[in-house]
Amino acid sequence: MTGHIVVLGGGYAGLGAAKRAARRLRGAGARVTLVNAADRFVERVRLHQLAAGQRLPDLPLRGLLDGAGVELAVATVTGIDLAARVVRLDAAPYELGYDVLVYALGSGADLGAVQGLAEHAYTVATEREAARLRSRLTAARSVAVVGGGLTGIEAAAEFKAARPGLEVRLVSGGPIGAGLSPRARRHLRRAFDRLDVTVREHAPVAEVGPGGLLLRDGGEVPADTVVWAAGFRVPELAAACGLATDEHGRMLVDATLRSLSHPEVLGAGDAAAVRGSRMSCQTGLPLGLQAGDAAAALLTGRAPRPARIRYVWQNISLGRHDGVTQFTRADDSPSGPVLTGRPSALFKEVITRGTVWRMRHPHLSP
Numbered sequence: 001m002t003g004h005i006v007v008l009g010g011g012y013a014g015l016g017a018a019k020r021a022a023r024r025l026r027g028a029g030a031r032v033t034l035v036n037a038a039d040r041f042v043e044r045v046r047l048h049q050l051a052a053g054q055r056l057p058d059l060p061l062r063g064l065l066d067g068a069g070v071e072l073a074v075a076t077v078t079g080i081d082l083a084a085r086v087v088r089l090d091a092a093p094y095e096l097g098y099d100v101l102v103y104a105l106g107s108g109a110d111l112g113a114v115q116g117l118a119e120h121a122y123t124v125a126t127e128r129e130a131a132r133l134r135s136r137l138t139a140a141r142s143v144a145v146v147g148g149g150l151t152g153i154e155a156a157a158e159f160k161a162a163r164p165g166l167e168v169r170l171v172s173g174g175p176i177g178a179g180l181s182p183r184a185r186r187h188l189r190r191a192f193d194r195l196d197v198t199v200r201e202h203a204p205v206a207e208v209g210p211g212g213l214l215l216r217d218g219g220e221v222p223a224d225t226v227v228w229a230a231g232f233r234v235p236e237l238a239a240a241c242g243l244a245t246d247e248h249g250r251m252l253v254d255a256t257l258r259s260l261s262h263p264e265v266l267g268a269g270d271a272a273a274v275r276g277s278r279m280s281c282q283t284g285l286p287l288g289l290q291a292g293d294a295a296a297a298l299l300t301g302r303a304p305r306p307a308r309i310r311y312v313w314q315n316i317s318l319g320r321h322d323g324v325t326q327f328t329r330a331d332d333s334p335s336g337p338v339l340t341g342r343p344s345a346l347f348k349e350v351i352t353r354g355t356v357w358r359m360r361h362p363h364l365s366p
Ligand SMILES: Cc1cc2nc3c(=O)[nH]c(=O)nc-3n(C[C@H](O)[C@H](O)[C@H](O)COP(=O)(O)OP(=O)(O)OC[C@H]3O[C@@H](n4cnc5c(N)ncnc54)[C@H](O)[C@@H]3O)c2cc1C
Pocket: 008, 009, 010, 011, 012, 013, 014, 035, 036, 037, 038, 042, 043, 044, 045, 046, 047, 048, 075, 076, 077, 078, 104, 105, 106, 107, 124, 125, 126, 151, 154, 235, 268, 269, 270, 271, 279, 280, 281, 282, 283, 284, 315, 316
């Protein structure tokens, strides 16, 4: 059998998809190519640690792909010709024809949300931006982290734990940790009190400037460094090339992860709008594996199975020695049990390492 599966994006979703598809097609004569902008796998879930000055494990993609039967193209995807079934790249091989395409380009920071963001704010959304913030933080005296979701909480706690002398304010348009149970939120409040992080809830930001934040109610939050962690935005490529997308530019997929407009294209991870899922590596890795299964099925003329996503916990680090693990129902709603303190921090570290282990051995995942 011949045939070519091309996977765009070597993150949690794309790497899992490529390795799983190659595994399913082993010995069948098909090709699987993974395209990624860099030659390294970026553990995005650790980027707040990078910004706080920690060293992250070096994970070359070639090492993670060793023996998997996946070709790697290190290049940026500049376009997709859906009619000709060709992907365009900014580096060799410049063009790749495909029979089945997996779109898993992830997400980045949403720097269009309010005025002044692009000029004045830093983020932890990509490795490059987190590294830029790391340099800035060495000279910073006061930081305003905007975003009461998991990324903002983790970033504010990590920066303060790493540099206790830094003045850190966490500012959120709504409540902090909105999806957590009252018990988990109580722990967050205690942790921020202990760390001496000032928390401002229900304070939507109107504008970002060189001296900090202007709030919608007219108030100001002074800070020499602003970190925007209030939501991610997906690449515009899916919409630009003509794939059906939602209002946020996420690729619309059916229950088997196939594009609603182009069924030979599958979507997974942050860049795909999968019903009942939230942007997370907890979603990206399992859906990536299932997209790999679906891609192999399509190439061999079989019908892909409906994808399933079941959540188990939300794992939040609060520096290296504290955390909150909120156990959840399969639909991601909080179910009661909460782990806190060092056991939670240790648990999160084990899960984060375990995720990379699963990327090395995706055939051992269901
Ligand atoms: C600081 C931080 C902490 C987080 N903590 C957690 C957590 O604790 N738990 C959790 O579940 N989730 C967490 N997340 C979210 C999680 O990291 C993302 O949801 C996850 O990375 C999505 O995986 P993905 O494979 O869809 O995309 P990504 O991991 O973003 O991978 C996309 C890949 O595509 C590549 N790419 C993009 N555009 C192009 C292009 N045009 N050409 C070629 N390559 C391209 C990128 O370089 C990247 O390698 C966190 C995120 C951040 C930023």
